Amino acid sequence: MSTSGADHRAVADFLYREARLADEARYAEWLALWTDDGVYWMPATADPGADPERHLSHIYDNRARIETRVKLLQTGVRHSQEPASLMRRLISNIEVEAAPDGELVAGSNFILAELAVQAKRELHWWAGRATHRLRRVGGELRMSRKTVVLVNAAEPLPNLAFLI
């Protein structure tokens, strides 16, 4: 289904805001972007045939586990993110479609620079494509599903304990 220019702008604004909240470790505000039935998936392969019911994923969180992920970061003793990585990500190549149920499906590419300051102070580069399903809840867009496919999803990865 087709989407309007206004939809596209609203989606882009949402994606930029979500990226900034994640970059700046604003965990509670990031969590508030989810619907109550949110699913956060990062497959461990870039193969489009990946199936989280049969294959191991990096992340396959239901809403309760998304909250656990955020609460860990909020304890102040999540050593892998203590202190939090310094991050900035670029979002581009945004494409928006409307799903039959009225949710918006947004694909976007990202590049993320992460300074992992917890041990060796290394700069890590992450890149991939994210797919967001966005639903209007009380007039605001919320994520009901976020899928992140890293270009190197199947390679050995360093810690990824921040919000991606």
Added chain:
Amino acid sequence: MIDYKHLVQDDRIHASLYTDPRVFGDEMERIFHRGWVFVGHASEVPRPGDYVTRTVGAEPVIMVRAGDGTISVLVNRCRHRGTMVCAADRGHARTLTCPYHGWTYDLRGELLGVPYPGGYADFDKGANGLPRAPRVSEYRGFVFASLAADGISLAEHLGPATRLIDRSCDLSPEGEIELTAGWVRHRCAANWKMLPENDSDGYHLGFVHMALFRTIQSQYRRVVGDERSIKAVVRDWGRGHIEIDWSPGYEGLFEWLGSASGSSVARFVAEIERRDGPEAAQRRFREGPAHALIFPNLFLGETNIAIVQPVSVEECVHWHTPMFWKGVPEWNGRLLRMAEAGMGPASFLMPDDLIIAGRNQQGLRARTSPWLLLGRGLSREIVDDDGRIVSHVTDETTNRGFWRHFRSVMTEA
């Protein structure tokens, strides 16, 4: 010559064991070339022609099943010009063909033919197969290889520690596990030995994993608290095989899963009771799968199987995959979610372990005080009726067991 008897003492070890590239070189030769190393599981290559690529120490290898069903471990290097023959993590092939000049090998590594053979006056195909691990042996589907032609058998290497593998496999109604979910690989900026040491360290949980304990209830809650109230133990099985046994602290069944109930549990219990009788079945479900390191690189991580891959003196990779029990596929989804919670770069446990390992590696650059202390529990450990050394779960009995075997391997003639 490095004096390992000096560097590895009964109650302390020297920092250079984690930082000296010469030590790493010796380890690749003595531990990973001459000794038995875990390569993969038979269920990863179920059909003839299935292969996976791995490393045995620094050596890139292909674990492949041939037409007669046997599994070979071939060095992933064409005999001709050294080209890597298989580039994929896994695949299926009728023959193994080098992409450079088309040299073609069968699934046991024998050279089938070379293009334009007229260029060789007197060519012995039989002497130019893919190099292969001369010794490959399996225990309950776990495939181990040694790159040396001579040495002790796998049975001698494992010794009584086969019981640890049994403990995990016997939870399957069919007595077999399957590794079919794929692997996640987690990079660690530390020496490889920190992973087996940390995997069998019962002292760090309440500190490294404090964030998790503050956030959710888990099966590990019984090992944080008053020292005297903790019932879990560590065991040194000899030959570097070391274990944490949480089960003395478990009161009910399935505590190692956090909790479990419902019809899938009832069927699971009934299947094992039918096979082993009610008493043994109850014990199996109370104890759960093993938490143990099979020297040097296989970690039986309760419901996960993990591999420790050395890369260089300051870098290694921790592999993991959930262990599926053949006969109860309805558990696979739960086991996948447990694996994602516990292990891997985005999980709730291992990122904290591996960042601490990275900080260990940084800290070990300080040479003012080069010794690491391993004496915890020396005054209270005991030897049990089976000859295993047993102590409080927070004791360094496991580290000492690892290093005692390390010293023996690094100094033997």
